[in-house]
Amino acid sequence: MSDDIDLGVLAESFAEMLGAEWPREKAVAYARAPGPAAQTLWGEMAALGWTALTVPAEHGGLGLGTAAAAHLHSALGTAAAPVPMLGTTLAAELLVAAGSPAQQAEWLPRLADGSVRAAVAQPTDAVIAAENAVVSATIPDMVDAPSADLLCLRGTRGGCACWLILPREAAGVSVEATALTDTTRTLGTVTLDGVAITDAAILLPDNAAGLADRLLRAAAIAIAADAIGGGEAALAGTIDYMKTREQFGRVIGSFQALKHRVADHQAALVAARGLVEHAAGLAPDDPRALLDALSAKQHVTRTVAEIARDCIQLHGGVGFTAEFFPHIYLKRGKLNEALWGTRTLLLDRIADMLEAA
Amino acid sequence: MGRTFDILSRVGDEPAFRQEIRDWLAATVPADWRQRWQAVRESELKAIVVDWLEERRKVGLATPHWPREWGGPGIPFAYQIIVYEEFARADAPELDMYTISLFHTPATLFEHGTEEQKDRYLGGITHGTDIWCQGFSEPGAGSDLAALRTAARREDDHYVINGQKIWSSAAMHADYCLLLARTDPNGKRKHDGISYFIMDMKTPGIDVRPIPQITGESEFAEIFLDDVKIPVGNLIGAEGNGWQIAQSTLSTERGLLIFGAVERLAHSFELDARDARDGWMRDVQFRREYAAFHAELQSLRLMIRKLLIELEANPDKASPTLPTYIKLIWGPFLQRYTEFLLRAEGIDALKWQPSIPGTGHSSRLRMNDFLKSYGWTIAGGSNEIMRNIISERILGLPRG
Ligand SMILES: Cc1cc2nc3c(=O)[nH]c(=O)nc-3n(C[C@H](O)[C@H](O)[C@H](O)COP(=O)(O)OP(=O)(O)OC[C@H]3O[C@@H](n4cnc5c(N)ncnc54)[C@H](O)[C@@H]3O)c2cc1C
Numbered sequence: 001m002s003d004d005i006d007l008g009v010l011a012e013s014f015a016e017m018l019g020a021e022w023p024r025e026k027a028v029a030y031a032r033a034p035g036p037a038a039q040t041l042w043g044e045m046a047a048l049g050w051t052a053l054t055v056p057a058e059h060g061g062l063g064l065g066t067a068a069a070a071h072l073h074s075a076l077g078t079a080a081a082p083v084p085m086l087g088t089t090l091a092a093e094l095l096v097a098a099g100s101p102a103q104q105a106e107w108l109p110r111l112a113d114g115s116v117r118a119a120v121a122q123p124t125d126a127v128i129a130a131e132n133a134v135v136s137a138t139i140p141d142m143v144d145a146p147s148a149d150l151l152c153l154r155g156t157r158g159g160c161a162c163w164l165i166l167p168r169e170a171a172g173v174s175v176e177a178t179a180l181t182d183t184t185r186t187l188g189t190v191t192l193d194g195v196a197i198t199d200a201a202i203l204l205p206d207n208a209a210g211l212a213d214r215l216l217r218a219a220a221i222a223i224a225a226d227a228i229g230g231g232e233a234a235l236a237g238t239i240d241y242m243k244t245r246e247q248f249g250r251v252i253g254s255f256q257a258l259k260h261r262v263a264d265h266q267a268a269l270v271a272a273r274g275l276v277e278h279a280a281g282l283a284p285d286d287p288r289a290l291l292d293a294l295s296a297k298q299h300v301t302r303t304v305a306e307i308a309r310d311c312i313q314l315h316g317g318v319g320f321t322a323e324f325f326p327h328i329y330l331k332r333g334k335l336n337e338a339l340w341g342t343r344t345l346l347l348d349r350i351a352d353m354l355e356a357a
Numbered sequence: 358m359g360r361t362f363d364i365l366s367r368v369g370d371e372p373a374f375r376q377e378i379r380d381w382l383a384a385t386v387p388a389d390w391r392q393r394w395q396a397v398r399e400s401e402l403k404a405i406v407v408d409w410l411e412e413r414r415k416v417g418l419a420t421p422h423w424p425r426e427w428g429g430p431g432i433p434f435a436y437q438i439i440v441y442e443e444f445a446r447a448d449a450p451e452l453d454m455y456t457i458s459l460f461h462t463p464a465t466l467f468e469h470g471t472e473e474q475k476d477r478y479l480g481g482i483t484h485g486t487d488i489w490c491q492g493f494s495e496p497g498a499g500s501d502l503a504a505l506r507t508a509a510r511r512e513d514d515h516y517v518i519n520g521q522k523i524w525s526s527a528a529m530h531a532d533y534c535l536l537l538a539r540t541d542p543n544g545k546r547k548h549d550g551i552s553y554f555i556m557d558m559k560t561p562g563i564d565v566r567p568i569p570q571i572t573g574e575s576e577f578a579e580i581f582l583d584d585v586k587i588p589v590g591n592l593i594g595a596e597g598n599g600w601q602i603a604q605s606t607l608s609t610e611r612g613l614l615i616f617g618a619v620e621r622l623a624h625s626f627e628l629d630a631r632d633a634r635d636g637w638m639r640d641v642q643f644r645r646e647y648a649a650f651h652a653e654l655q656s657l658r659l660m661i662r663k664l665l666i667e668l669e670a671n672p673d674k675a676s677p678t679l680p681t682y683i684k685l686i687w688g689p690f691l692q693r694y695t696e697f698l699l700r701a702e703g704i705d706a707l708k709w710q711p712s713i714p715g716t717g718h719s720s721r722l723r724m725n726d727f728l729k730s731y732g733w734t735i736a737g738g739s740n741e742i743m744r745n746i747i748s749e750r751i752l753g754l755p756r757g
Pocket of ligand 1: 490491492493494496499500523524525526731732737738739740741745
């Protein structure tokens with residue numbers, strides 16, 4: 001890992017590109033009519049090497065770590081960019097951690113150049129019994145599945161946990177999209193109808209629990225980072241609005257009842273960003289890495305969703321319209337809260353770790 | 358016993374320094390000090406606190422964050438942080454009574470005091486003999502501190518003070534007071550015409566009346582001032598310049614002081630899970646509530662560490678906003694966490710117990726800690742004032 005490149009500069013370049021290519025008007029328009037613009041945006045990101053960020057150099061990537069990925073996800077959250085980067089980040093993590101040399105050689109270069117987009121099953125997603133060579137199953141609610149070229153599914157073989165690494169185009173695989181209120185991410189039901197599973201499609205980790213934790217950590221950080229970017233954008237836009245909207249002959253930003261709310265939100269976001277960056281900066285084998293990542297995920301997604309809620313209220317009537325931006329962050333914020341472990345699920349895990357400490 | 362400790366000679370070798378403090382603390386802080394202090398009567402309190410400061414002085418740690426020229430150990434900032442961290446970890450007694458003496462007085466005198474004032478007054482703190490209090494607030498001037506009315510009238514070589522101060526922590530134990538009074542009632546703005554004095558608490562005309570607190574203790578007092586004479590030499594800075602100096606006194610509150618407080622809570626937080634292993638940690642709801650506090654505590658510790666690192670690198674370039682965010686978050690966090698413990702422990706937490714001096718908000722007497730947490734959201738500029746500062750000075754929203 002060569003994380004000695006300047007992450008601040010990297011973060012700036014993410015923000016600059018997205019500010020130009022995916023300005024707020026575009027995000028607002030996209031929320032009402034999702035379409036091919038997302039594909040174009042993905043292509044631009046891939047061309048800039050963003051999809052290659054965490055893929056090792058020997059597979060055509062940049063070999064950067066979680067901290068760099070966190071900056072990317074944070075920028076994507078700020079822009080509410082409609083790209084399946086979560087699935088791609090996690091697929092890279094999965095393959096790098098436990099893929100066979102052949103699996104790595106086959107998929108990592110294509111993840112790196114953006115030609116393959118991936119979806120990775122959450123811990124709560126259905127588990128496929130892959131005991132036979134031919135498998136049929138239904139996996140509902142898989143994030144990023146509708147656009148995915150590669151599906152990473154949870155399975156068991158010989159009583160052991162494994163992963164199924166399936167090309168979307170394999171015979172018998174189909175994906176049906178389910179509409180989400182957050183149109184910047186996609187969800188789908190994956191159906192396997194007599195799909196032939198070769199050994200090349202099976203990823204059997206030595207330490208399945210360890211791998212699951214590693215993926216959970218990477219997901220927690222990516223989602224927390226996405227959330228913080230979104231929360232900051234929602235609040236900054238709201239404060240701008242409060243400086244221009246007038247009632248009772250003065251701008252609403254001069255009313256102390258409103259000022260105090262945004263002061264609290266701002267302080268909460270400053271604290272939350274520090275936590276996300278810290279969690280992302282810990283080495284994966286640091287004993288506190290998982291604890292702090294899960295703490296960050298549950299806390300930051302909750303905090304941001306609450307702030308986004310208040311941003312609707314602070315906008316008044318226009319906050320209720322599709323034309324203004326706060327709803328985008330509220331919807332993405334609520335989805336972030338639900339993805340990869342609800343708050344209670346994570347809190348139970350955190351409590352276990354604190355008790356064991 | 359018998360072993361001598363030489364903590365300061367370990368400066369330059371962090372692990373050795375840390376170990377030496379740990380060994381010294383283990384040998385010096387009695388395991389049952391909380392029980393002993395809990396039984397101490399109000400009138401004997403000062404004596405035991407002075408004893409503890411004296412123990413610290415023997416190893417050069419009475420005033421760990423002071424420079425050598427004024428009687429401190431003159432150790433680098435990173436080592437000062439270790440000292441506060443280890444005091445917290447060892448659950449050593451806190452020096453509440455000395456808060457003003459250790460933090461506010463030096464912050465004021467180092468920067469604004471004359472050489473004579475520094476020579477005369479700072480030694481008394483390092484030697485553990487002098488306790489200072491702060492006479493800023495008045496019944497009609499709390500958040501609106503600049504509205505203060507206590508008058509200082511110049512007569513020859515002294516000022517004559519008349520008025521009233523309130524909420525002065527440790528005033529009944531104090532030897533000296535950092536006093537704000539109005540020397541010019543006709544200033545253009547109310548911030549003009551305020552002057553800053555050192556007041557000897559033994560001067561005739563001073564009447565100190567302790568105020569009972571919501572915990573039953575009396576850690577602060579009213580000070581009535583009736584023709585109190587302060588020599589001209591005890592004016593700090595120029596006459597009329599008190600407001601600016603007071604700002605620097607208050608702003609230095611937020612580094613090591615809050616760091617020590619949060620580290621104590623972090624230590625206590627770990628113990629809480631252990632102690633509740635067969636209690637509320639078996640209740641799924643309480644267990645989750647507890648787990649949720651971890652993120653908040655971590656984020657606070659990270660913010661404070663960031664601030665300390667910035668202060669170490671260059672105090673003039675440290676973030677001016679971070680201390681305000683920290684102040685705004687820390688108090689309410691402490692209130693919610695201590696309130697949680699009250700609920701989790703039920704009626705046991707509500708049974709009266711004598712308070713434990715020297716434990717600040719971490720006496721682990723749940724109700725007391727909860728009640729004391731309000732000190733952090735009211736004192737030193739209330740959280741509402743912090744919100745005004747953030748929204749106006751940082752976020753650029755207009756004044757109401
Ligand atoms: C434990 C403790 C120790 C203290 N120690 C000392 C000490 O050693 N020396 C000393 O001089 N003082 C001390 N104080 C006093 C402290 O600084 C004041 O209590 C504080 O500044 C608040 O002033 P006040 O009590 O007059 O409240 P007020 O100013 O009357 O405030 C009442 C309420 O109104 C709110 N409020 C006031 N103005 C505004 C505004 N503009 N916008 C929004 N809300 C507002 C406040 O936030 C508060 O909620 C101490 C206080 C406490 C609690």
